Amino acid sequence: MNFDFSDDQKMLKDQARKFLEDKCSYDEVRTVLESDDSHHDGVWNGLCELGFAGAAIPEEFGGLGLGALELCVIAEELGRAAAPVPFSSSIYMFAEALKLGASDAQKSAWLPQIASGDIIGTLATAEGTQAPSPRTVKASFSVGKLSGRKLPVPDGETASVAVVLANTGGAGEQALSLVLVDLNQDGVTRAAVDTIDPTRGHAEINFENAEASLIGDEGDGWAMLKRVEAGAAVLMSFEQVGGAEAALEMAKEYALDRYAFGRQIGSYQAIKHRLADMYVKLELAKSNAYYGAMILSEEGGELELAAASARISATEAYRFAAQECIQVHGGIGFTWEANPQFHYRRSKLLALALGSASRWKDRLVAELEKSNVA
Amino acid sequence: MDFNDTPEEAKFRAEARAWLSANAKPKDPSKIKAGVSQKSEAERLVRAKEWQAKKAEAGYAAITWPTEYGGLGGTPIQSVIYSQEESKFDVPGGFFEIGLGMCIPTMMKWATKEQCDRYVKPALFGEEIWCQLFSEPAAGSDVAGLRTKCEKDGDEWVINGQKVWTSGAHFCDYGIIVTRSDPTVPKHKGLTFFFLDMKTPGIEIRPIKQMSGGSGFNEVFFNDVRVPDSQRLGDVGEGWKVSLTTLMNERLAIGQGSGVDHEELLKLARETELENGPAIKDSNVREKLADWYVQSQGLKYTKFRTLTALSKGQVPGPESSIGKIVSGPKMQDLAGFAMDIQGQGGVMQDTEESPMAGAFQNQWIGAAGYRIAGGTDEILRNIVSEQVLGLPQDIRVDKNVPFNELPGAGSKK
Numbered sequence: 001m002n003f004d005f006s007d008d009q010k011m012l013k014d015q016a017r018k019f020l021e022d023k024c025s026y027d028e029v030r031t032v033l034e035s036d037d038s039h040h041d042g043v044w045n046g047l048c049e050l051g052f053a054g055a056a057i058p059e060e061f062g063g064l065g066l067g068a069l070e071l072c073v074i075a076e077e078l079g080r081a082a083a084p085v086p087f088s089s090s091i092y093m094f095a096e097a098l099k100l101g102a103s104d105a106q107k108s109a110w111l112p113q114i115a116s117g118d119i120i121g122t123l124a125t126a127e128g129t130q131a132p133s134p135r136t137v138k139a140s141f142s143v144g145k146l147s148g149r150k151l152p153v154p155d156g157e158t159a160s161v162a163v164v165l166a167n168t169g170g171a172g173e174q175a176l177s178l179v180l181v182d183l184n185q186d187g188v189t190r191a192a193v194d195t196i197d198p199t200r201g202h203a204e205i206n207f208e209n210a211e212a213s214l215i216g217d218e219g220d221g222w223a224m225l226k227r228v229e230a231g232a233a234v235l236m237s238f239e240q241v242g243g244a245e246a247a248l249e250m251a252k253e254y255a256l257d258r259y260a261f262g263r264q265i266g267s268y269q270a271i272k273h274r275l276a277d278m279y280v281k282l283e284l285a286k287s288n289a290y291y292g293a294m295i296l297s298e299e300g301g302e303l304e305l306a307a308a309s310a311r312i313s314a315t316e317a318y319r320f321a322a323q324e325c326i327q328v329h330g331g332i333g334f335t336w337e338a339n340p341q342f343h344y345r346r347s348k349l350l351a352l353a354l355g356s357a358s359r360w361k362d363r364l365v366a367e368l369e370k371s372n373v374a
Numbered sequence: 375m376d377f378n379d380t381p382e383e384a385k386f387r388a389e390a391r392a393w394l395s396a397n398a399k400p401k402d403p404s405k406i407k408a409g410v411s412q413k414s415e416a417e418r419l420v421r422a423k424e425w426q427a428k429k430a431e432a433g434y435a436a437i438t439w440p441t442e443y444g445g446l447g448g449t450p451i452q453s454v455i456y457s458q459e460e461s462k463f464d465v466p467g468g469f470f471e472i473g474l475g476m477c478i479p480t481m482m483k484w485a486t487k488e489q490c491d492r493y494v495k496p497a498l499f500g501e502e503i504w505c506q507l508f509s510e511p512a513a514g515s516d517v518a519g520l521r522t523k524c525e526k527d528g529d530e531w532v533i534n535g536q537k538v539w540t541s542g543a544h545f546c547d548y549g550i551i552v553t554r555s556d557p558t559v560p561k562h563k564g565l566t567f568f569f570l571d572m573k574t575p576g577i578e579i580r581p582i583k584q585m586s587g588g589s590g591f592n593e594v595f596f597n598d599v600r601v602p603d604s605q606r607l608g609d610v611g612e613g614w615k616v617s618l619t620t621l622m623n624e625r626l627a628i629g630q631g632s633g634v635d636h637e638e639l640l641k642l643a644r645e646t647e648l649e650n651g652p653a654i655k656d657s658n659v660r661e662k663l664a665d666w667y668v669q670s671q672g673l674k675y676t677k678f679r680t681l682t683a684l685s686k687g688q689v690p691g692p693e694s695s696i697g698k699i700v701s702g703p704k705m706q707d708l709a710g711f712a713m714d715i716q717g718q719g720g721v722m723q724d725t726e727e728s729p730m731a732g733a734f735q736n737q738w739i740g741a742a743g744y745r746i747a748g749g750t751d752e753i754l755r756n757i758v759s760e761q762v763l764g765l766p767q768d769i770r771v772d773k774n775v776p777f778n779e780l781p782g783a784g785s786k787k
Contacts, residue, residue: 001682004375252765256765269755271765272765275759275765276699276754276756276759276763279758279762280699283696284669284696288668290375294375309668313669358661361661362657364667365654365664368640368667369640369654
C-alpha cells in the first residue's frame, strides 16, 4: 500500500508553499480584492518562473512533462494561499482541453506560451445564470466563425486564448463542439463582471463572427467537456482541500487567542466540536482527492466517479470550513479587514466553477447506475 | 501512488491466504449482510473457540504479539493484511475481540511475568474469554467518576458495587475491573485496578435487554467479592493510569460499522416506485445517495492512507480516529432515509414484507446504540479537537475536588 505522494512530489509541494508564504500573504491577496486587477501579476509571474504553469505540459510543447500528481500538490498550495492567479483557467481547463483533443498544430501554436506563462488561456462554457447544456448553449460556430455571448468567463479579461463551448447544430448531445479562439481579434469584445470573489477576475466575452477552429470532431464537444471537467474537478479538489485546511487553521488559531467568559473560546465544546467537524470533513475530502489524483494520473477508467467523489467531498469540506471560520471569529470575522472572507468567497467560487454540487451528485449516481446494474 | 503490497507484504498475504483456504470456507456473497445469525450463542461460541485455537496454532491470532506469548512478532500492517484476507472467509468471531484487543494487552503491560505466562496463552487460544468492567450506571463518558468501591482486608480486597455495559460477561472467564479505593481524593487519584475470576462468589450477572431486543451486554453486580492483592494491576491509587492502557486500545478494537450502506440504498432506490416515478430518478434520493457514497469512499481511502503509514513503518496519524464519527450517524441516517423511501410501509420490520428482510429497520434501531458504544459521538469530537487539533480541555470543575465532595457523586451517602 503506497497511497501517498512521492518524496519528490512532496518537495515540489514544499517549494510551492515556501514561495506562496513568502510572496502571496493574505495582504497580497487583498491588493487584488481592492483593485480592478484580474489577478496578481507578481505572484503569477513568480509561479511561472518556477515552471509551475508548464509542469504537466509535455516537453515537446515547452513544458516540464510532469504528471497530474505534480499538478495536484501545486493546486493544494494555491488553494491554501487563496492565490489570486489564473492557474486553474490556464492549466486545468485550457491546457488540459488542448492536451485532450487539439491537433498538434493547435498545441504547437498555444501550449508553449501557456507553459512559459507568457499568455493565459481559459475555458468559456457558461452563458449567464443557467447551467450550460446541449439544450441551452446558444453561442454558435459554423464555417470557422464563432458568435455569441459567454459569461462569466474566468480570467476572461486577461486571457489571450479560449476554448469555447459552442453549438454546431447537431442533435442532442451532438449539438455541441469545442472551439479554439484567439481572443485578441476584432470579433471579440470583453468586459469585467462583478463576482462574489474579486480576487479571481471574470469577464463577459462577446463573439461576433470571430475566427475560431474546432478542437477534435464536431459534435464531440459535450463529451470532451465532461472529460476536461472531470480532470479539472480532481485538480480543483486539491485547491479546495488546501483552502479548507487554511480556514480550519485560521479558525483554530483564533479560538486559541480569543477569550470570552474568562476562558479561551476554543475550550467550549460548541467551538471544539465545530472544529472537529471541519477536520473530519477535511480528512474525508483529502482521501477522496487522493483517490481522484491516483485515477487521473493513471488515466484510469473510473475517472468520472472518482472525480465526482473528490469534487463533492472537497466542495463540502471547503464550504463548511470557510463559513464556520467566520462564525468562530464572531463579529471581527465579518469585517473587511479580517481574512476569513478570502476563503468564504473562494469556497463558493470553486463550488460553482465546474457546476454545482447537485450537478456532480447527479453525475456520480449516473455512474453508479452504469457500474452497478442490478 | 498505488494500492500494491510491497514484496514482503505480498508474500505474507499469499501465505495467509493459502492458510485460510486450507482451513476455512470462502464467504458466500449471497448471505452477506443477511443479518442476525440463526445459530444460538452457545453453538456459535463452540465454533468460535475451535476456530480461535486453530488460528492461534498457526500464529495468526495475535500477529503483533511477541512470540513468547504465541504471537508472530509481526508488524501492524501484517495484522491488517491478515484481517483483510480473513474477512473474505466465513469464520466465526465476536467473542475474543475485547479480551485480546483490550484486556490481555493491559495484562501484558501491568501483570507479573508469572501471571502473563498463566493467562495470555489460554486467552489467545480461545480457552478463556475476558471481559472489561469499566462503565457504571453513573459513570459512562466520565468513566473516572465510577463508584464501585474496593476495601483492603488483609491480603485481599473486598469489592462492592455495580458495573454495566459489560459485553459478554455471561460467557467470560476473567475480567479486568477498575474500582475506587479512596473517595477522599480527587476522582482520578483514588482508583485501583484488578483482574478477577468471573466465577468468584458474590458476582451476579444480569443481561441488559437493549432497545433492539438483543442482549449483548450485561449488568454485573459485586457483593463482597474478595480478590487477592496479587491480582492488583498497578499501584493502589494508580488505577486510572492502568485504565488508560485499556482505553487506548478500545478505539483500535472497535471497528467501523458494517451493515447496509450505499450499495443497498442504490438497490432499494432502483426497486422502489415513488409517486412520481422510480426512486432512483428522484433528485433528493440521488443527492443523498451521492453524499453517503462519498462519505463511504472517504472513509475507505482514509483507511488506505493509514495503511500506507503502517506499511512505511510509521505510526498512523490521527486520521484513523474519524471513522466512528462519520459511520455512526451515516448508518442511522441512511437507514432512516431508506425507510422514508418505503413510505408508510417503512414502519414494517418484517423479514417477509420489508426489503432486504428488514435490514434497514434493524440498522435504524441498532445505530442509535452504535453512536454511543465505545465513545459517544461527543466524546470522539472532544478527542479529535483536543488530541488532534490541540484545543484546550474543557474546564473540569471536579479536577481538584475530593471525590466524596462532588455534587452528584453520591459517595457521601
